[in-house]
Amino acid sequence: MTSTNNIIELRNISQWYKRENGQKTVVIEGLNLLIEDVPKRGQFICLLGPSGCGKSTVLRYVAGLQKPSEGEVLLYGKPRNPADHVGMVFQQYSSFPWLTVLDNVTLALEIKGVPRKERRDKAMAYIQACELEEHADKYAQYPILSGGQLQRVAIARSLVSNPNLLLMDEPFGALDVNTRLKMQDMLLAIWERLWHINDATTIVFVTHDIPEAVYLGTDIYIMQTDPGKIAHHIAIDLPFDKTRQVKRDPRFVQYVYTIEDKMMSLSKKGAADILRKG
Ligand SMILES: Nc1ncnc2c1ncn2[C@@H]1O[C@H](COP(=O)(O)OP(=O)(O)O)[C@@H](O)[C@H]1O
Ligand SMILES: [Mg+2]
Numbered sequence: 001m002t003s004t005n006n007i008i009e010l011r012n013i014s015q016w017y018k019r020e021n022g023q024k025t026v027v028i029e030g031l032n033l034l035i036e037d038v039p040k041r042g043q044f045i046c047l048l049g050p051s052g053c054g055k056s057t058v059l060r061y062v063a064g065l066q067k068p069s070e071g072e073v074l075l076y077g078k079p080r081n082p083a084d085h086v087g088m089v090f091q092q093y094s095s096f097p098w099l100t101v102l103d104n105v106t107l108a109l110e111i112k113g114v115p116r117k118e119r120r121d122k123a124m125a126y127i128q129a130c131e132l133e134e135h136a137d138k139y140a141q142y143p144i145l146s147g148g149q150l151q152r153v154a155i156a157r158s159l160v161s162n163p164n165l166l167l168m169d170e171p172f173g174a175l176d177v178n179t180r181l182k183m184q185d186m187l188l189a190i191w192e193r194l195w196h197i198n199d200a201t202t203i204v205f206v207t208h209d210i211p212e213a214v215y216l217g218t219d220i221y222i223m224q225t226d227p228g229k230i231a232h233h234i235a236i237d238l239p240f241d242k243t244r245q246v247k248r249d250p251r252f253v254q255y256v257y258t259i260e261d262k263m264m265s266l267s268k269k270g271a272a273d274i275l276r277k278g
Pocket of ligand 1: 027
């Protein structure tokens with residue numbers, strides 16, 4: 001049943017592409033996903049799965065950048081409306097380097113026609129939430145800002161146009177390990193601050209890193225390939241105000257191994273199919 005508490009619902013999705021010889025290649029089939037709102041908190045959804053299983057495609061459906069060949073995409077219990085704006089943060093830095101941090105963040109509001117004073121106040125709230133207030137007047141370009149800071153500009157830009165939903169496609173994939181670990185804590189802190197700025201933000205976060213998913217996620221979905229669809233859902237029951245110490249907690253370690261085993265058994269099945277097909 002669809003209720004307005006359902007933030008994202010993907011129903012019976014198929015995705016195929018026509019090859020040059022006219023044949024169809026089916027990449028997603030029978031994909032169903034329901035992400036329900038948790039008032040005052042939001043969800044932190046992590047999507048894991050082998051390359052090519054359709055993780056980015058799922059985000060593109062939600063962002064409105066692509067429509068499935070078949071099936072329904074619902075946002076807030078209604079068919080996705082082209083006017084629904086949902087921001088996305090990519091692995092590559094995606095801000096405008098010729099604009100300052102503040103101008104990057106206010107741009108989305110300017111396009112929406114929000115008055116100047118209001119757009120500055122709103123933008124500054126998200127710039128502060130992302131700990132960028134000291135950098136608001138700097139150009140959003142490397143090396144004036146570091147990789148981690150530029151990803152925070154992208155997060156602030158996304159949030160200002162739709163604070164309830166944030167899509168992130170391997171956002172920390174290009175960062176060095178230290179920056180990546182710091183960004184994980186930073187993102188959890190930003191998410192918590194958002195509970196006070198707006199009601200709640202639901203984050204859908206694609207990663208290849210299992211410990212990262214367990215550390216950040218409230219729920220993890222594992223996708224499979226051939227055809228791409230959701231294979232497993234794991235609800236993560238770990239303390240909310242986490243620190244990195246939780247990574248040594250036996251429950252954390254157990255989640256990592258359970259997920260690794262599930263992913264390996266999916267890829268073994270795939271390998272067995274390939275061998276059978278010859
Ligand atoms: N425009 C396209 N034409 C043909 N195949 C595509 C196109 N876009 C995506 N695909 C295929 O769809 C599948 C899912 O892609 P994607 O969502 O990018 O996977 P992931 O993000 O999980 O690595 C891949 O097999 C990819 O090759
Ligand atoms: Mg991808």
